[in-house]
Amino acid sequence: MKVYGTVRRIPMGKVATYGQIARLAGKPGAARMVGWAMSSSSPRNPVPWHRVVGAGGRIIISKALTYSEMQRQLLQREGVQFRGDRVRMDEFQWKAGLEPKSSRKKKLSKR
């Protein structure tokens, strides 16, 4: 699954959103797949799932509060700073060769 590969490419000290990863994986809009992929095989895969956050940098995982806190700890340990309950996307969002959300959807209209 490309999702795993994409997540593994997230550099340390950076984070990416589910939607962003879905796009990089070639499935724009399929943000749910990313979450599904993680929860499905995260514990048995060397995937830095903690670097994946919801839109706006907010930690999603609500089913297991333990994990949400753990994710935050791991991120902070890598140097990622938070602003309230969210990651400072303005500084720590992984741009992966893409541009900021300013002109993102243009790549979708490739033809």
Next chain:
DNA sequence: ATACTGACACGGG
């Protein structure tokens, strides 16, 4: 095969 669910995103109220 269909129906429901799920670590989501985005627009509208």
Next chain:
DNA sequence: CCCCGTGCCAGTA
């Protein structure tokens, strides 16, 4: 700010 509906893909009953 919160809540609701819809689109998306894959897995499970």
